[in-house]
């Protein structure tokens with residue numbers, strides 16, 4: 001058995017490594033030639049991913065061969081596609097990368113092959129867009145190949161253990177596709193669950209993101225209310241949480257490629273159908289979370305008033321601008337947006353981040369400052385203030 005994995009990014013590479021480690025030959029296809037060469041040399045391009053170094057050293061260039069040419073994968077019978085789908089400036093899904101990958105894949109697709117998509121996108125995409133692009137570029141009819149969907153449910157940094165332990169779902173465009181895909185995935189995924197359709201599998205992943213976003217918005221709102229009422233949020237939360245209640249943690253908002261993006265897949269779909277009232281909570285939660293940086297900017301200003309210096313000369317330092325602690329990623333980072341907002345408002349704001357050099361900070365258009373040199377520090381991951389002078 002030989003499997004092709006299209007897209008060797010943060011999600012595709014750990015998957016390719018786990019598949020190779022289960023004894024299956026993998027052809028990894030990625031348009032980034034430099035990344036392919038690195039992988040084939042046994043050099044892991046994602047060092048922060050726990051356990052990946054060892055797997056790439058063992059399998060890179062051997063059981064896992066990376067290539068920029070789709071033709072190198074034409075001997076495979078199973079193709080897994082995991083390239084990104086983003087949202088554009090108007091929050092509509094941007095399928096351009098996915099479309100290009102599927103059109104290239106269609107050119108090497110044969111009768112009887114299996115295609116499984118893993119990227120998160122709006123429910124219905126596998127049955128509609130993916131099927132149509134694959135038939136169009138392969139010249140095959142839809143009954144000539146099997147098509148299924150299995151969402152990637154990893155968490156950056158812990159992808160290998162998530163792939164090995166976390167429940168994974170898979171669903172076919174039709175019943176037969178579901179069964180064929182389930183049997184193929186069972187060879188390298190232990191905790192696998194077949195669901196009734198690709199559409200259900202797609203919804204499972206989007207639902208999870210929406211659940212997180214709405215519950216974080218709720219936590220943020222309750223936190224603000226607690227502050228107004230003079231209630232210790234953490235104490236109240238601790239005792240409020242039990243088997244049927246799980247209040248999340250407050251934050252500066254929600255960043256990254258997943259949670260702030262997935263609700264838009266449903267919001268835009270409902271808006272397209274003019275079913276606006278079906279997605280009011282999702283839209284409001286997005287707004288509540290994105291506006292948290294305004295709340296924290298105001299808090300920072302209030303803290304500045306406690307310092308006996310003119311406002312314009314108070315050095316404010318944001319301790320961390322990645323979207324999440326411990327991961328050097330900035331997509332939709334609210335901490336980065338907060339730092340930029342303070343600068344735009346004319347405050348003397350700086351950044352220090354344990355994962356970034358001075359140059360890295362400057363490359364983001366911001367100024368670096370050692371925490372000890374600031375008058376006021378704000379730690380956005382723990383929502384704590386410190387005064388250093």
Ligand SMILES: NC(=O)c1ccc[n+]([C@@H]2O[C@H](COP(=O)([O-])OP(=O)(O)OC[C@H]3O[C@@H](n4cnc5c(N)ncnc54)[C@H](O)[C@@H]3O)[C@@H](O)[C@H]2O)c1
Pocket residue numbers: 006007008009010011012029030031032035082083084085086097100101104118119120121152153154155156257258
């Ligand atoms: N990273 C995560 O933590 C995570 C978690 C859950 C789900 N996902 C899903 O995985 C998807 C991919 O995310 P990622 O983090 O791997 O993205 P990424 O940007 O890290 O990697 C994408 C890879 O695809 C390659 N690529 C682009 N166009 C291509 C093409 N036409 N043919 C072949 N390769 C191509 C790029 O060179 C890149 O290496 C996301 O959109 C999301 O739906 C990611």
